[in-house]
Amino acid sequence: MNIDEAIELLRNKGYKTTGRRKDILAFFEKADGYRTAKDLINYLEETYEGISFDTVYRNLHLYNEVGILETTELNGEKHFRMNCTHHHHHHFICNACGKTKEIVVCPMDEVQQTLANYAIEGHKFEIYGLCPLCKSA
Structure with a gap:
């Protein structure tokens, strides 16, 4: 899935696509593999000083719920990556x-x-x- 597909999916589900949400999508589109919420917070803090864990986790949960992100657990921590929806693998x-x-x-x-x-x-x-x-x- 790419950013445009993710934004379209959010809009179709009735969610707004704010600058912050687009930045989260950009982070995962560039990521090569699974990343943690802490990785995302470190990335976002460069632009959004003092961004809260609640905001990040709420968006991660939303993206997972609507099918933009997929999750796995590594070393006891939840990790996220952009969903691969084009073929089964x-x-x-x-x-x-x-x-x-x-x-x-x-x-x-x-x-x-x-x-x-x-x-x-x-x-x-x-x-x-x-x-x-x-x-x-």
Whole structure:
């Protein structure tokens, strides 16, 4: 998802697109992988001195709720990234830097056979480890 798609989605859901909200989107569009709320606050404080944690978390929750951001948990902390909506895939996530690498393999074909009598409503498949840069450091 890019900024224009995200803004359109917000407008379609009846939300305003303020300068601050656009700056949050710009941060995630540039980010290479998952980022924390603290990463976002550090970025926003350059422009919005004294921005509150409440404001940041409210917007992160909104963006996740409407499908702009996706979340994962790394080292006991929630991390966010721009949602990848163009095709179905999964991610390798670096535990050290949060960078992601797309994985096109999906285990759901086998799982659906095993759970044939169940109504599967969604899934998430992630692999965690160290990217080549962090591994060599």
